[in-house]
Amino acid sequence: MTRLNLPIPRLILIVLALASAPAFASGAPARTPTPGMSPQAQVVLGGARSTTLDLWRAFPGGDKLLVLVGFPDGSDGLFLVDTGAATSVITKDLATKLEITPRPDEGGYIQGLSGQAPWVRGTLPEFKLGDFTIRGLDVAIGLPGLPETIGPLPLSGILGNNVWSNFVMTVDYPADLLTLSLDGHAPKGAPAMDWSQNSARTTLKLRTEGTSPAGKPVHTTADVDLDVDTGADGLIIIGPTGEPFRGYSTVGEEPVAGLGADLDKIPDEKLLTVTHRIPVQRLTIGGKTLDINASARWLCADGPCDQHPGLTGLAGFDVLRTHRVVFDYPHNRFWMGKSLGPPRHFDAIAEGLKREQTLHPNDPDRASILADLQWATGQPDAALKTLTDALVKKPKDPKLTVMLSKAKAIQGDFAGAIATLATLEPADLEDQDAWVGYIDELVLDGQIDKALDLAKHASETAPPVPDHTEDYLVALSDAQLAAGRVDEAAASIAAANQASPRGGSAHLIRLARIAATAKDRYGVIVAMRDLLRIIPLQGLPIWLYALSAQGDDVATFQVDVSAAMKRLHPDQVPFDFLGAGYMAVGDTDHGKAALKSGYDRDCKDLVGPDRDNCDAWYWALGKDRLDEAEAKSQAAMKAMPGNSAYVDTGAVVALARGDLATAKQRALLAAKLNPADPYLLWQVSRLSAM
Numbered sequence: 001m002t003r004l005n006l007p008i009p010r011l012i013l014i015v016l017a018l019a020s021a022p023a024f025a026s027g028a029p030a031r032t033p034t035p036g037m038s039p040q041a042q043v044v045l046g047g048a049r050s051t052t053l054d055l056w057r058a059f060p061g062g063d064k065l066l067v068l069v070g071f072p073d074g075s076d077g078l079f080l081v082d083t084g085a086a087t088s089v090i091t092k093d094l095a096t097k098l099e100i101t102p103r104p105d106e107g108g109y110i111q112g113l114s115g116q117a118p119w120v121r122g123t124l125p126e127f128k129l130g131d132f133t134i135r136g137l138d139v140a141i142g143l144p145g146l147p148e149t150i151g152p153l154p155l156s157g158i159l160g161n162n163v164w165s166n167f168v169m170t171v172d173y174p175a176d177l178l179t180l181s182l183d184g185h186a187p188k189g190a191p192a193m194d195w196s197q198n199s200a201r202t203t204l205k206l207r208t209e210g211t212s213p214a215g216k217p218v219h220t221t222a223d224v225d226l227d228v229d230t231g232a233d234g235l236i237i238i239g240p241t242g243e244p245f246r247g248y249s250t251v252g253e254e255p256v257a258g259l260g261a262d263l264d265k266i267p268d269e270k271l272l273t274v275t276h277r278i279p280v281q282r283l284t285i286g287g288k289t290l291d292i293n294a295s296a297r298w299l300c301a302d303g304p305c306d307q308h309p310g311l312t313g314l315a316g317f318d319v320l321r322t323h324r325v326v327f328d329y330p331h332n333r334f335w336m337g338k339s340l341g342p343p344r345h346f347d348a349i350a351e352g353l354k355r356e357q358t359l360h361p362n363d364p365d366r367a368s369i370l371a372d373l374q375w376a377t378g379q380p381d382a383a384l385k386t387l388t389d390a391l392v393k394k395p396k397d398p399k400l401t402v403m404l405s406k407a408k409a410i411q412g413d414f415a416g417a418i419a420t421l422a423t424l425e426p427a428d429l430e431d432q433d434a435w436v437g438y439i440d441e442l443v444l445d446g447q448i449d450k451a452l453d454l455a456k457h458a459s460e461t462a463p464p465v466p467d468h469t470e471d472y473l474v475a476l477s478d479a480q481l482a483a484g485r486v487d488e489a490a491a492s493i494a495a496a497n498q499a500s501p502r503g504g505s506a507h508l509i510r511l512a513r514i515a516a517t518a519k520d521r522y523g524v525i526v527a528m529r530d531l532l533r534i535i536p537l538q539g540l541p542i543w544l545y546a547l548s549a550q551g552d553d554v555a556t557f558q559v560d561v562s563a564a565m566k567r568l569h570p571d572q573v574p575f576d577f578l579g580a581g582y583m584a585v586g587d588t589d590h591g592k593a594a595l596k597s598g599y600d601r602d603c604k605d606l607v608g609p610d611r612d613n614c615d616a617w618y619w620a621l622g623k624d625r626l627d628e629a630e631a632k633s634q635a636a637m638k639a640m641p642g643n644s645a646y647v648d649t650g651a652v653v654a655l656a657r658g659d660l661a662t663a664k665q666r667a668l669l670a671a672k673l674n675p676a677d678p679y680l681l682w683q684v685s686r687l688s689a690m
Contacts, residue, residue, distance in 0.1 A: 041137040043166045043182070050181035051130030055081070056348035057176070058151025063233050063317035065171070066150060066348070067159070067178055070128035071098060076355075077156025081171070081178065083327060084229030084314060085160030086198030088124075092142035094156045095122055102141045119143050129163070132180060138162060152372040153352055158231070161198060161329075169327040171230060173320060174339035176346035186328035190335035191287055193328065197310055199227040200327050202334040204315060205284040206296070208248045219281075220244055225312050228285075228327070228334060232316025235280060235296035239305040241312045242278060242298040249276035249298060252569035254537065256299060268503045268534050276301040277569045285315060286325060286336030294318055295571055349376050364390035368399055371407070380642075383407055398428040405434075410642030414672050418445060426458040430468045433676075439475040440675035443482040444668065444684070452479040459492075470499040474507060477514070478681070486518045505534040509678040512544060513685060524548040529560055536564035539574025540679055546581035547686075554585045575601065580621040595622045609639040613646050620653040629653045644674035651683060663687055 119140035222244035276298035367390030442451035477492035500506035515523025528545035575598025582591030616633035651666035
């Protein structure tokens with residue numbers, strides 16, 4: 001689905017390049033590290049010669065693989081399995097807990113898709129991986145952009161090749177198992193793997209197919225050397241590596257960001273990168289030939305690639321996910337084959353919940369983790385109690401307080417949610433990205449004067465912290481708009497744009513909402529045209545633009561939308577909002593065609609509430625099968641009552657069925673569940689005006 005206010009790419013690349021250091025002893029054959037390679041850690045030899053660990057995932061079939069690591073103090077942590085990383089990473093919190101002293105004079109920069117990110121070196125003295133004890137692991141501490149969680153699972157860091165290179169490492173994706181061995185080897189005849197440049201690089205044979213100008217089928221097959229990366233999600237090709245396939249590639253713009261990227265701080269002109277996409281129908285890797293239907297992202301196709309030195313590309317999860325793969329570091333071999341056992345889903349969320357309850361009972365410092373896991377396992381009442389009990393021991397803890405407020409909102413206790421947030425100072429709420437939402441919650445609750453007073457006081461008295469200043473102005477604008485002070489709201493949002501590192505696109509939806517309130521139809525159109533120009537893959541401005549287009553505006557709308565969609569790769573077109581936009585301006589043929597394409601792409605692989613919501617959303621936009629859409633929407637909302645997107649779908653369904661009262665009720669509920677979302681606020685305003 002494409003219902004986002006900003007494009008948020010998945011983490012697709014981690015490339016680490018650290019200064020050379022002396023090698024450690026290892027249970028694997030000794031190697032001399034090349035310049036820039038991090039040393040291997042030391043495997044303590046004992047009775048164990050191999051060990052098998054469960055692979056933890058945030059959801060069944062998830063593309064990020066985690067393993068549980070044990071520490072000498074009896075604690076443990078989950079680490080990302082990343083064969084694309086030369087060295088390992090730990091969080092600052094873990095370094096503090098384990099009393100690991102950073103060595104800033106030995107730091108440097110990590111090179112990734114988003115550029116360079118600074119790091120400092122430390123040494124993890126000892127930890128356990130299954131039956132193995134490992135000592136002297138060099139780590140980068142506190143890498144910017146390292147996520148705190150993968151889904152509801154807390155993340156302690158990344159394990160890279162200065163760990164894995166000690167072993168023959170087998171990742172059995174279907175069985176959710178990782179095996180490390182000191183004695184094994186890849187099957188006879190396994191292709192070569194080169195890890196002298198810090199990563200597991202092997203040769204792939206790619207085949208792509210197309211049609212000649214004369215209409216005849218053509219294809220190209222070529223060998224490419226790519227890094228096999230368990231931390232990446234698909235196929236990425238960089239620089240000259242993609243040249244054999246140039247004639248088959250499409251050209252488009254998309255966000256390309258990795259570790260260390262903060263989308264809210266990327267200027268407009270750097271948010272999107274021109275990339276090529278290469279359709280791949282067949283590939284051979286690790287001795288296995290696969291028939292696939294993949295789109296390889298080709299970076300730096302038309303210019304220098306200084307930001308990715310030495311990198312030719314990545315083969316990640318989409319290639320590996322149905323196989324057992326063997327990284328034979330000691331013998332420089334890589335192999336892929338069938339899983340050894342029947343498909344198995346290790347229920348990481350249930351196991352994580354069990355461990356939290358057993359190892360950290362009633363620990364307020366772990367309450368946020370426990371509550372997330374309880375929510376993920378369908379225990380909202382338990383999560384509410386966990387947070388309430390923890391706040392008795394840690395009164396006014398900002399993170400726990402904001403989580404408790406959200407829990408109350410999900411339970412339908414919006415008065416309690418507001419009262420909970422009222423116990424915190426504006427700066428504490430802003431640190432948790434909750435200030436704007438708090439002000440808008442007050443507005444939605446009818447407490448407009450209070451919202452305006454609080455927002456005005458905060459914006460006038462807050463210390464000049466750049467991130468805070470922007471959000472204080474956004475909250476003030478929302479409160480001013482609710483109070484009918486349209487000109488003041490416009491001035492405040494203009495000031496917020498000036499304070500934003502992103503520049504002009506930061507608050508264009510709010511600017512359009514202000515224009516709509518002033519009945520300035522062309523103000524809405526100008527704002528949405530700007531947003532469509534800056535971020536063409538965002539679908540929402542297409543729909544909002546269309547809702548304001550009349551008469552001669554419709555022809556301009558169609559030209560603008562056509563130009564924006566031509567900037568995208570075919571698989572990135574936001575068909576749902578595109579179809580809704582065409583339908584809104586009366587172009588039913590194009591609207592129906594876009595909605596069909598989107599439905600076939602977006603809904604086909606979904607199950608459960610996600611599928612119900614997807615069906616209802618597309619049918620409502622196309623004004624098709626509306627009774628079934630209502631039933632599907634109700635099922636999705638009942639299964640996940642705190643999901644604001646599902647409730648918004650319910651509002652769109654009700655409106656399509658002519659039930660305006662229900663549409664208004666659902667739109668208000670959706671906004672209360674996610675009050676900082678300007679689109680949901682727009683829906684409330686739009687439906688209220690009907």
